[in-house]
Amino acid sequence: MTSKERIRATIEHKPTDRIPSTMQCVETEWDNLKKHFGVETEEEVMDILEIDTRILDMPPYIGPENENYVNEDGEEVFTHPMGFRYVKKWNGVEYNMHIIHLPYDHIETWEDFEKFDGWLNPDHYDYNAVKEFCDRHEDKAIRIGWPGPYQVFTQMYDAEKFYINMYEKPDLIKAMLNRYCDASLELYERMFEAAGDRVDILRCCDDYGTQISLLFSPGMWDEFFAENTKRFVDLAHRHGAYYLQHSCGAIRPIIPNLIRLGVDVIEPIQKVTGMEVDGLKADFGKDLCFQGGVDTQGVLPLGTPDEVYEETVRVIRAxxxxxxxxxxxxxxxxxxxxxxxxxxxxxxxxEFGGI
Structure with a gap:
């Protein structure tokens, strides 16, 4: 089987010749892996590890140049193509992005909303790069996507204000979410078209859970996020792709909601209450494909290779x-x-043969 065939078969719960896999790393870990294997590129690392997916979250930005500057603390301030500004902070292992300016924050009224012109602009991206990416990876499973109905929105709008205004100004919040999703959907539509419908997975990032509970009740989740989730699902399906919902945390209470909307895959399956792999498979395995599950907070950074191996086998068996x-x-x-x-x-x- 090709990687594309393997990923598609497993999402459809059909037999495969081996367990399919995907992979993402922070920059520091890519550098560690390249050094270990004595190679120059991430592509070479993925070939060595037999990774089935190739990922292009967003097309390259080709819009107006974003101005960077040095703040009063001597830190370089970067402006992301989506409009938020950030600085990089060293955490002892790598640099992390710390957002310091949120472009949607001054939208307080309907008048502010009507006047605002800083939304994501799909015209500012290079869709020819999507075609070239697919051309280079014909036999791999192609995954696109980053902005979804919720999480990336909070990189443009203060999270605390968002939660308060879900109660105090629900219609304004819904209008803002819809406008943000309209632009994201248009960008993905153009990516699918540029790819010639060779994309296999649309993956949107929306962390609806903490490590102990949902951020929202299932009813509130339905009110604010279900309609736009369905729009993203339908877009993927219309182009012959699957929809993967990324959400960290304890999201078990909304998994039936996701299934109802047609979600095909959920990830990353953190090791938190309610997301135990055996229970997820028993209760939702006939309706969903799962991705992830090998704990990055405990066993992967702190365990031995043997412990990682044993935990991975446990997750695969489940x-x-x-x-x-x-x-x-x-x-x-x-x-x-x-x-x-x-x-x-x-x-x-x-350790596993055909599945």
Whole structure:
């Protein structure tokens, strides 16, 4: 099977020749892996580890140049193409992005909303790069996507204000979410068209859970996010792709809502209450494919390669019977994960034959 065939078959719960896999890393971990394998590119690392997906979250930005500057603390301030500004802070292992300016924050009234012109502009991206990306990876499963109905919105609008205004100004918040989603959907529509419908997965990032509970009640989730989630699902399906819902945290109470809307895959399956892999497979395995599940907070950074191997085998045994599992960690590989543990995770699938 090709990687594309393998990923598509497992999402449809059909037999595959081996466990399919995906992979994302922070920059520091990519550098660690390249050094370990003695290679120059991320592509070479993925080839060595037999990764089935290739990921292009967004097309390259080609819009007006975003101005950077140095603030009063001597830090360089960067402006993201989506409009938020950030500085980079060293955490002892790598640099993290700290957002310091949110472009939607001054939208307080309907008048502010009507006048605002800083929304994501789909015209500012290079869609020819999408075609070229697909051309380079014909036999791989192509995944696109980043902005979804919620999480990325909070990189443009203060989260505390957002939660308060869901109660105090619900109609304004819904209008803002809809306008933001309109632009994201248009961008993805153009990506699908440029790809010639060779995209396999649309993945949107929306962290609806904390490590102990949902951020919203299922009813509130339906009120504010269900309609736009359905729009993203329908867009993917219309172009022959699957819809993958990314959400960290304890999201079990809204999994039936996601199934009702046609979501095909959920990830990253953190090791939190309610997201135990055996229970997820038993209750939702016939309706969903799962991706992830190998804990990046505990065993991957802190365990031995043998412990990582054993935990990965446990997750695969729980989630892969009958298809419907894509091997991955529960988050991107961070820079504190030993290279040997990354290798152990992907070695573990070799214990399994055709599924």
């Amino acid at each position: 989630l892969s019977p009958g298809g419907g599992y894509i091997l991955a960690p529960s988050q991107d590989f961070e820079g504190d994960v030993p290279v040997e543990n990354v290798i152990a995770l992907y070695e573990a699938r070799k």
